[in-house]
Amino acid sequence: MPTPSPLKCFLDIPKNSDFPIQNLPFGAFKRPGDSEPHLGTAIGDWVLDLTILESSGLLLNSDFLFQGGTLNQFMAAGKLSWRAVRDRLQELLSASTPTLRDDSALQERILLPRAGVIMSLPASIGDYTDFYSSREHATNVGTMFRGKENALMPNWLHLPVGYHGRASSIVISGTDVRRPNGQLKPEEGAPVYGPSRLLDFELEMGFFIGPGNELGTPIPLRSAPDHIFGMVLVNDWSARDIQKWEYVPLGPFLGKSFATTISPWIVTMDALEPFRCTGPEQDPAPLPYLKGDCEASYDIKLEVGIRPAEASDVSIVSRSNFRYMYWTICQQLAHHTVNGCNMQPGDLLASGTISGSDPGSFGSMLELSWKGSKAVPLDHGEERKFIQDGDTVVLRGWCESEHFRIGFGEASGLVLPAI
Amino acid sequence: MPTPSPLKCFLDIPKNSDFPIQNLPFGAFKRPGDSEPHLGTAIGDWVLDLTILESSGLLLNSDFLFQGGTLNQFMAAGKLSWRAVRDRLQELLSASTPTLRDDSALQERILLPRAGVIMSLPASIGDYTDFYSSREHATNVGTMFRGKENALMPNWLHLPVGYHGRASSIVISGTDVRRPNGQLKPEEGAPVYGPSRLLDFELEMGFFIGPGNELGTPIPLRSAPDHIFGMVLVNDWSARDIQKWEYVPLGPFLGKSFATTISPWIVTMDALEPFRCTGPEQDPAPLPYLKGDCEASYDIKLEVGIRPAEASDVSIVSRSNFRYMYWTICQQLAHHTVNGCNMQPGDLLASGTISGSDPGSFGSMLELSWKGSKAVPLDHGEERKFIQDGDTVVLRGWCESEHFRIGFGEASGLVLPAI
Numbered sequence: 001m002p003t004p005s006p007l008k009c010f011l012d013i014p015k016n017s018d019f020p021i022q023n024l025p026f027g028a029f030k031r032p033g034d035s036e037p038h039l040g041t042a043i044g045d046w047v048l049d050l051t052i053l054e055s056s057g058l059l060l061n062s063d064f065l066f067q068g069g070t071l072n073q074f075m076a077a078g079k080l081s082w083r084a085v086r087d088r089l090q091e092l093l094s095a096s097t098p099t100l101r102d103d104s105a106l107q108e109r110i111l112l113p114r115a116g117v118i119m120s121l122p123a124s125i126g127d128y129t130d131f132y133s134s135r136e137h138a139t140n141v142g143t144m145f146r147g148k149e150n151a152l153m154p155n156w157l158h159l160p161v162g163y164h165g166r167a168s169s170i171v172i173s174g175t176d177v178r179r180p181n182g183q184l185k186p187e188e189g190a191p192v193y194g195p196s197r198l199l200d201f202e203l204e205m206g207f208f209i210g211p212g213n214e215l216g217t218p219i220p221l222r223s224a225p226d227h228i229f230g231m232v233l234v235n236d237w238s239a240r241d242i243q244k245w246e247y248v249p250l251g252p253f254l255g256k257s258f259a260t261t262i263s264p265w266i267v268t269m270d271a272l273e274p275f276r277c278t279g280p281e282q283d284p285a286p287l288p289y290l291k292g293d294c295e296a297s298y299d300i301k302l303e304v305g306i307r308p309a310e311a312s313d314v315s316i317v318s319r320s321n322f323r324y325m326y327w328t329i330c331q332q333l334a335h336h337t338v339n340g341c342n343m344q345p346g347d348l349l350a351s352g353t354i355s356g357s358d359p360g361s362f363g364s365m366l367e368l369s370w371k372g373s374k375a376v377p378l379d380h381g382e383e384r385k386f387i388q389d390g391d392t393v394v395l396r397g398w399c400e401s402e403h404f405r406i407g408f409g410e411a412s413g414l415v416l417p418a419i
Numbered sequence: 420m421p422t423p424s425p426l427k428c429f430l431d432i433p434k435n436s437d438f439p440i441q442n443l444p445f446g447a448f449k450r451p452g453d454s455e456p457h458l459g460t461a462i463g464d465w466v467l468d469l470t471i472l473e474s475s476g477l478l479l480n481s482d483f484l485f486q487g488g489t490l491n492q493f494m495a496a497g498k499l500s501w502r503a504v505r506d507r508l509q510e511l512l513s514a515s516t517p518t519l520r521d522d523s524a525l526q527e528r529i530l531l532p533r534a535g536v537i538m539s540l541p542a543s544i545g546d547y548t549d550f551y552s553s554r555e556h557a558t559n560v561g562t563m564f565r566g567k568e569n570a571l572m573p574n575w576l577h578l579p580v581g582y583h584g585r586a587s588s589i590v591i592s593g594t595d596v597r598r599p600n601g602q603l604k605p606e607e608g609a610p611v612y613g614p615s616r617l618l619d620f621e622l623e624m625g626f627f628i629g630p631g632n633e634l635g636t637p638i639p640l641r642s643a644p645d646h647i648f649g650m651v652l653v654n655d656w657s658a659r660d661i662q663k664w665e666y667v668p669l670g671p672f673l674g675k676s677f678a679t680t681i682s683p684w685i686v687t688m689d690a691l692e693p694f695r696c697t698g699p700e701q702d703p704a705p706l707p708y709l710k711g712d713c714e715a716s717y718d719i720k721l722e723v724g725i726r727p728a729e730a731s732d733v734s735i736v737s738r739s740n741f742r743y744m745y746w747t748i749c750q751q752l753a754h755h756t757v758n759g760c761n762m763q764p765g766d767l768l769a770s771g772t773i774s775g776s777d778p779g780s781f782g783s784m785l786e787l788s789w790k791g792s793k794a795v796p797l798d799h800g801e802e803r804k805f806i807q808d809g810d811t812v813v814l815r816g817w818c819e820s821e822h823f824r825i826g827f828g829e830a831s832g833l834v835l836p837a838i
Contacts, residue, residue, distance in 0.1 A: 126545070127587050132669060153667050158610050159602050163669035164583040164676070168546050168761050169634055178635035180758035183578050183706065191577050193706045193757075215588055215678070216597035216838070242758065248572050250551060250582035251670020257583070257760040259634070287602065287612045338612075339599035339661065339673040340838075342587050419635070419759075 009093045010101040011111075013044035018265075018398060018407020020044070024089050025230065025265035025408075026071055029117040037069040037120045040112075042265050042409070043093055047117055049110040053092075056106075058099070060088055070124045071266070075210045075229045076345035082210070082229070086270055119264035121172050122232075123208060123346035128170060128260070129336060130204075130236060130350045131162040133327035135280065137355040140367045157284060160327035160335050162352070165236075166257035170348065173233075173263050173411045179389060179418040180258040182242040195418030196239035196255075198372070199387040203304050203363030203395055204234040205322055206350035207329050208266055215342040221292040224330035227343065231272065231329075233263040233302075233395045233411040234350045240366055240386070262348070263395070263411040271406050275299045275399040280326050289338055296328040300408075302354060302397045304363070308382055309390030315378035317368060320354050320361040322397070389417040428512045429520040430530075432463035437684075437817060437826020439463070443508050444649065444684035444827075445490055448536040456488040456539045459531075461684050461828070462512055466536055468529040472511075475525075477518070479507055489543045490685070494629045494648045495764035501629070501648070505689055538683035540591050541651075542627060542765035547589060547679070548755060549623075549655060550581040551771040552746035554699065559774060559786045576703060579746035579754050581771075584655075585676035589767065592652075592682050592830045598808060598837040599677040601661040614837030615658035615674075617791070618806040622723050622782035622814055623653040624741055625769035626748050627685055634761040640711040643749035646762065650691065650748075652682035652721075652814045652830040653769045659785055659805070681767070682814070682830040690825050694718045694818040699745050708757055715747040719827075721773060721816045723782070727801055728809030734797035736787060739773050739780040741816070808836040 009021040019025065019042040028037040029047055038051035050066040053059055059066075062085060065074040074081070092100045100106055132138055135152070138161075142151030155161060171177075179199055185191045210229040213219050219227055236256060243255025279297030300322035305314025327335075332349055353363040362368045365386050368376045375383035387393060392414045398407040428440040438444065438461040447456040448466055457470035469485040472478055478485075481504060484493040493500070511519050519525055551557055554571070557580075561570030574580060590596075598618055604610045629648040632638050638646055655675060662674025698716030719741035724733025746754075751768055772782040781787045784805050787795045794802035806812060811833045817826040 127585055155602075155604075155610075155664055155667065159665060161665065161669055161672075163672055164585050166546055166583050166760060167586075168631075168763050168766070169759075171634070178759050181637070182758050183574075185574075190703070191574075191706065193708055215590070216835075218600070218838075239758070245574055246578060246580065247668070247670075248574065249666070249670070250580055251666075251668070253580075253582055254755070254758040254760065258758040284609070287610065289612055336673070339601050339658070339677040340588075340597050341585060341673065341676040344587050347587070 007090060008095040009043060010095040011044050011046060011093070016405055017044050018405060018409050020404045021090055021093050022404050023267060023271050023406045024086055025267045025271065026074070026122065027265045028069060028071065028120045028122045030120060031112065031117060039066040039071060041089060042114060045114050047112045047114050049112065052110050058092065059085060070346070071122050072124050072346040075123065075208060078211050079226055082268060083270060086268065119172050119174065121170065122264065122266050125167045125170055125346055125348050126344045128165040128167040128348045129162050130165040130352060131160050131327065131332050132352040133160050133325050133332065134352055134354050135326040136324060136357055137353040137363060137367065140355060140362065144371050160332045162332065162336065163251045165260065169257050170260045170262060173261055175261065175413060176416050177237055177259045177261065177413040178416050180239050180242065180254065181418050182239065182254050183245055184241045185245040191245060196242050198240035199415065200238045200240050200365045201304060201387065201393045202236040202238055202353040203302060203318060203320060204236050204350045204353055205231055205300065205397065206234040206262065206348050207231045209343045209345055209347040212343040212345055213337055216340040218337040218340060219333055219343070221290065221330055221334040224333045225269065227333060228269055228329060230266040230268040232266055233397050233408050235261040235393060235395050235411050235413060236350060237261065259413070261411045261413045263408050265409050267406060267408055272298050272399065274401060275406065277323055279323055279328055282326065286331070290331050290334060292330065296330050297323045297325060299323050300397050300399050302395070305394040306378060306384060307392040307394065308378065311380065314394050317376055318361060318363055320356050320363055322354060324354055324356045325351055387415055389415055391415050426509060427514040428462060429514040430463050430465060430512070435824055436463050437824060437828050439823045440509055440512050441823045442686060442690045442825045443505055444686045444690065445493070445541065446684045447489060447539045447541045449539060450531065450536060458485040458490060460508060461533060464533050466531045466533050468531065471529050477511065478504060489765070490541050491543055491765040494542065494627060497630050498645055501687060502689060505687065538591050538593070540589065541683065541685050544586045544589055544765055544767050545763045547584040547586040547767045548581050549584040549769045549771060550579050550746065550751050552579050552744050552751065553771055553773050554745040555743060555776055556772040556774040556782060556786065559781065563790050579751045581751070581755065582670045584679065588676050589679045589681060592680055594680065594832060595835050596656055596678045596680065596832040597835050599658050599661065599673065600837050601658065601673050602664055603660045604664040610664060615661050617659035618834065619657045619659050619784045620723060620806065620812045621655040621657055621772040622721060622737060622739060623655050623769045623772055624650055624719065624816065625653040625681065625767050626650045628762045628764055628766040631762040631764055632756055635759040637756040637759060638752055640709065640749055640753040643752045644688065646752060647688055647748060649685040649687040651685055652816050652827050654680040654812060654814050654830050654832060655769060656680065678832070680830045680832045682827050684828050686825060686827055691717050691818065693820060694825065696742055698742055698747055701745065709750050709753060711749065715749050716742045716744060718742050719816050719818050721814070724813040725797060725803060726811040726813065727797065730799065733813050736795055737780060737782055739775050739782055741773060743773055743775045744770055806834055808834055810834050
């Protein structure tokens with residue numbers, strides 16, 4: 001399918017929009033009053049309704065990929081299908097294609113102001129895995145809890161450490177987050193029950209699985225890209241005090257499973273392709289099953305803002321970049337399946353907290369406040385060591401070139417007091 | 420609905436059958452050649468097809484609870500609905516009810532020999548959690564790895580330690596299990612890639628969630644029984660060498676996620692009710708949110724057998740009992756949701772390895788062979804330290820009274836060589 005060049009949309013796309021015609025991320029949304037979500041793509045300040053577009057026969061070979069309210073079918077369809085749809089959407093949205101440009105009745109049916117829709121989870125997420133793949137984050141946490149000499153565990157440089165997370169409590173950006181109650185262990189004496197006092201965010205990104213693999217059949221590193229649909233921002237909310245008491249020896253559990261917030265628009269790997277870059281050097285060299293392409297990271301700028309209850313805007317507390325990750329998403333997927341573990345379309349694999357080497361790039365309050373030992377300044381004289389009730393935490397991410405910006409929108413959540 | 424007393428089925432039920440009229444467990448099955456499973460109950464050597472029974476209007480008020488191939492709808496319907504269906508099934512199967520007894524055409528349509536059907540997963544399992552709730556197991560493992568003085572972690576007696584497991588790799592009894600490859604760490608030198616050498620079973624039981632809870636709203640201990648649908652046997656296959664190298668600090672991951680085998684028939688809590696009993700005393704007393712009914716365990720006899728490739732029958736290597744569990748299933752559920760984590764119908768929560776105090780009751784080869792330091796004898800002169808390719812591991816469980824036996828059937832899996 002020919003793609004017009006240079007790509008220009010017939011709609012008026014604000015400069016610096018996260019969603020130019022080069023992006024076309026996929027998501028699920030409801031019109032006010034709808035009971036079932038439709039699927040769509042974001043274009044500038046608009047949403048293009050793919051559920052209706054497909055029913056109208058305008059997606060050509062697309063066959064029930066955008067019905068049913070989640071992207072799982074489309075994810076399962078694979079890379080050729082993703083590209084065909086992307087090409088077709090770029091064609092339909094192009095300033096040089098009359099089909100949609102000149103049909104105001106059609107526009108009325110399938111183009112909605114983005115501000116007027118309610119986003120919902122883009123996929124039915126079967127399993128959620130969270131890695132721990134930023135060397136700086138693992139080193140910071142290790143240093144705080146075990147000292148500088150024992151900061152990184154012996155396995156860390158040999159494999160992408162990860163654990164199974166809770167899928168049911170993954171929520172879409174904009175969902176309020178209730179401060180969890182749980183068991184806390186004071187320095188002295190018996191554990192007590194109460195609200196977490198050390199509520200934290202974790203700045204992460206995650207990728208969605210496209211086609212899965214059969215149980216027992218690993219996905220080799222070289223095939224990993226065929227199984228990766230796209231990426232989102234992830235805030236893996238953490239209750240540090242609950243986590244600290246519960247996590248030995250089986251890992252994080254209730255300190256995490258009360259909420260995980262994701263951004264609503266899944267940015268495809270094709271849209272991210274121009275921003276592929278080299279990640280950190282891996283030394284020692286990984287075992288052969290994890291050794292491959294050296295340009296397998298992405299230059300995605302990230303930032304975290306906190307908006308206190310009374311404030312009108314966020315204070316930025318962290319500026320980071322996805323390229324700081326030590327282990328790549330392809331290595332994570334190859335490792336996750338090396339034992340035969342089966343992936344399914346819609347599974348979510350997250351990076352773990354992304355921290356850079358500069359303290360201003362740390363991806364959690366735990367690190368930014370260095371375990372609560374120093375306050376992190378916000379605008380207007382406020383400060384934080386951990387997250388307070390009424391705070392809204394906002395993650396943002398985007399890639400930037402001279403000509404356009406591929407953005408992720410945001411993953412935000414307002415913290416409500418414990419019940 | 421009146422239940423005939425004493426309960427007697429019009430079918431000929433073998434003495435010592437796992438599935439008398441007092442049991443009526445629920446499962447999903449296919450006739451040979453079927454593409455979609457039907458739902459059914461096991462009665463003696465038969466399966467009663469509930470999908471057809473419901474369509475025929477014979478389940479009375481049942482409304483699409485047994486269509487769609489999984490029990491999730493029925494699980495969501497709640498306790499009153501479960502009881503109404505159970506009562507109605509006991510009535511229909513009763514020797515004193517003519518409806519089915521005297522209608523051979525109907526029998527032909529809805530009663531199938533159990534040996535002729537293929538069982539499939541009874542539910543779509545959204546999330547799977549594995550606890551670690553046997554004091555003896557935790558003590559054994561702790562003693563092996565940290566010495567007798569530090570065997571139990573400080574949190575263990577205060578909360579049911581657990582972790583998120585992998586839902587996608589849960590398989591039904593009879594599914595072959597492929598020995599996993601992965602990273603292994605020799606005593607000296609760098610890690611290597613290869614097949615696990617320390618493949619193990621874990622004797623566990625699990626319970627399925629009925630109605631769930633909203634994110635942010637815990638299930639209090641007293642309401643827990645309303646959310647528990649029934650129980651199955653669980654073999655949480657474990658690759659000890661993969662696990663040992665990977666699990667610090669985030670817990671078990673690829674050492675577990677290659678396969679988890681469950682028994683196909685979910686035995687309801689109503690069927691288990693006559694076998695409710697007192698579990699171990701809990702000292703120190705749990706925090707108030709975990710403190711409740713002292714008769715909250717179940718007297719379920721358990722055994723593990725290994726059948727080597729050439730053998731005709733299993734050698735029993737462990738005899739245990741579910742009542743040895745320190746933390747009850749209600750406590751597990753109350754704890755799991757105390758932070759607001761949401762459960763969904765069909766979620767599976769497993770007990771963790773069940774070991775008693777007697778070495779013959781240990782629930783894993785790790786414990787039975789004491790970390791491979793002694794061989795476990797099988798029949799005909801064979802012995803094992805861990806599980807070998809070609810071995811079939813069979814878990815069985817049942818409750819026994821003077822008058823009947825409430826059985827779980829079996830959870831079995833044949834181990835195939837690594838690829």
